[in-house]
Amino acid sequence: MVKQERALRTREALIKSAAAAFDGEGFSVSSLTVISRRAGVSNGALHFHFDSKAALAGAVEEAAAQRLGLITLRGEGEPGTALQSLVDVTHDLARMLRDDEVLRAGFALCGDNAYATSERNLRLQWRKWVERTLERAEGEGGLAEALAPHDAVVAVVAATVGFEVLGSQDSTWLSYRTLTQFWQLLLPRLASPSTLGRLRAEGRDDVGAPRAAGLSS
Amino acid sequence: MVKQERALRTREALIKSAAAAFDGEGFSVSSLTVISRRAGVSNGALHFHFDSKAALAGAVEEAAAQRLGLITLRGEGEPGTALQSLVDVTHDLARMLRDDEVLRAGFALCGDNAYATSERNLRLQWRKWVERTLERAEGEGGLAEALAPHDAVVAVVAATVGFEVLGSQDSTWLSYRTLTQFWQLLLPRLASPSTLGRLRAEGRDDVGAPRAAGLSS
Numbered sequence: 114m115v116k117q118e119r120a121l122r123t124r125e126a127l128i129k130s131a132a133a134a135f136d137g138e139g140f141s142v143s144s145l146t147v148i149s150r151r152a153g154v155s156n157g158a159l160h161f162h163f164d165s166k167a168a169l170a171g172a173v174e175e176a177a178a179q180r181l182g183l184i185t186l187r188g189e190g191e192p193g194t195a196l197q198s199l200v201d202v203t204h205d206l207a208r209m210l211r212d213d214e215v216l217r218a219g220f221a222l223c224g225d226n227a228y229a230t231s232e233r234n235l236r237l238q239w240r241k242w243v244e245r246t247l248e249r250a251e252g253e254g255g256l257a258e259a260l261a262p263h264d265a266v267v268a269v270v271a272a273t274v275g276f277e278v279l280g281s282q283d284s285t286w287l288s289y290r291t292l293t294q295f296w297q298l299l300l301p302r303l304a305s306p307s308t309l310g311r312l313r314a315e316g317r318d319d320v321g322a323p324r325a326a327g328l329s330s
Numbered sequence: 331m332v333k334q335e336r337a338l339r340t341r342e343a344l345i346k347s348a349a350a351a352f353d354g355e356g357f358s359v360s361s362l363t364v365i366s367r368r369a370g371v372s373n374g375a376l377h378f379h380f381d382s383k384a385a386l387a388g389a390v391e392e393a394a395a396q397r398l399g400l401i402t403l404r405g406e407g408e409p410g411t412a413l414q415s416l417v418d419v420t421h422d423l424a425r426m427l428r429d430d431e432v433l434r435a436g437f438a439l440c441g442d443n444a445y446a447t448s449e450r451n452l453r454l455q456w457r458k459w460v461e462r463t464l465e466r467a468e469g470e471g472g473l474a475e476a477l478a479p480h481d482a483v484v485a486v487v488a489a490t491v492g493f494e495v496l497g498s499q500d501s502t503w504l505s506y507r508t509l510t511q512f513w514q515l516l517l518p519r520l521a522s523p524s525t526l527g528r529l530r531a532e533g534r535d536d537v538g539a540p541r542a543a544g545l546s547s
Binding site: 236286301 | 355356438441442453482485487488489492493496499503508515518
């Protein structure tokens with residue numbers, strides 16, 4: 114393994130180990146010694162890559178923001194399906210929050226007063242994507258006539274942040290079933306009648322559905 | 331002032347000071363020295379009342395749980411108005427979360443991994459009240475026919491926890507307007523047609539509305 118590749122792997126291992134610690138114990142309690150040990154790396158190597166615990170948390174947030182960017186990317190582009198994309202992407206997000214400590218830690222860091230930064234904020238990134246997507250839905254004529262897009266943004270962002278926060282302690286809140294039932298309840302208030310008939314609260318391709326063991330990617 | 335009364339006041343001052351610290355900086359970073367100083371109390375007096383920071387946090391949670399109990403009490407009893415009570419109480423809760431550090435700190439402690447306790451949990455207490463209230467609404471025939479009360483509980487609890495969490499950094503999420511718009515969006519999915527006409531998304535008596543300066547209680 115060339116030197117650069119090894120350095121990259123060490124960095125990745127530290128980010129994963131830090132995410133697990135932040136997710137489990139919170140930012141301020143997590144110990145750099147434990148993080149480096151669990152990553153199978155010396156304390157010196159940790160400090161070679163990251164100046165401080167805050168720098169490590171910044172790297173976790175950056176990695177989480179990239180993941181969130183990839184999840185929402187799926188919803189871009191395809192014309193005429195903005196509301197369905199919103200549904201699909203929330204299913205993907207919930208599944209990833211169940212499975213991925215880095216994404217979970219990235220969201221948790223937004224709400225951690227001990228780690229104060231406003232540079233990057235996953236909840237804000239999420240809200241902006243929901244805003245853009247509901248604006249697209251309005252442009253496509255997909256929204257119910259009396260609906261102010263802003264009201265839809267508020268309800269969707271509040272509920273999904275609620276799922277994220279409650280789900281960090283009880284993953285039922287992030288289940289495929291929970292999300293499907295939520296959309297079944299809300300979509301009739303969001304969608305125009307012609308759009309509503311085509312929408313699937315369970316997501317297209319059942320992307321968020323539980324998969325058979327061994328078949329998951 | 332008799333000795334017992336003074337002790338009670340000191341205890342109250344410590345709880346308020348601790349709530350302000352936990353709300354602002356999080357549990358693990360908050361310093362007992364700073365908490366006692368801001369309460370105008372010696373470190374010794376703090377340790378006379380509370381064995382540890384966790385004991386102090388437990389007292390903050392208890393005080394917050396009492397406040398939440400008083401807020402939800404308003405919604406009990408009156409027959410035939412369960413859904414309206416749900417709306418009124420969320421307005422009250424949002425207003426109190428804006429104004430009261432103890433209530434805010436109590437909710438924040440539920441999500442603080444550094445302070446691990448499952449004895450008391452305000453979000454759970456809130457969920458149980460929402461469950462009971464929606465069951466009452468169903469018993470009164472106030473819910474829409476096709477609605478499963480559980481789905482309503484999930485949506486209401488997720489959204490209100492979202493408002494609480496997002497509101498701790500930006501109080502717009504807890505504004506009277508935000509809550510009113512949320513209920514305007516959701517109520518038509520929850521209420522039976524005959525109930526819907528009588529419901530006020532802005533709350534009865536505009537209890538949650540901004541009050542003129544000097545008139546607030």
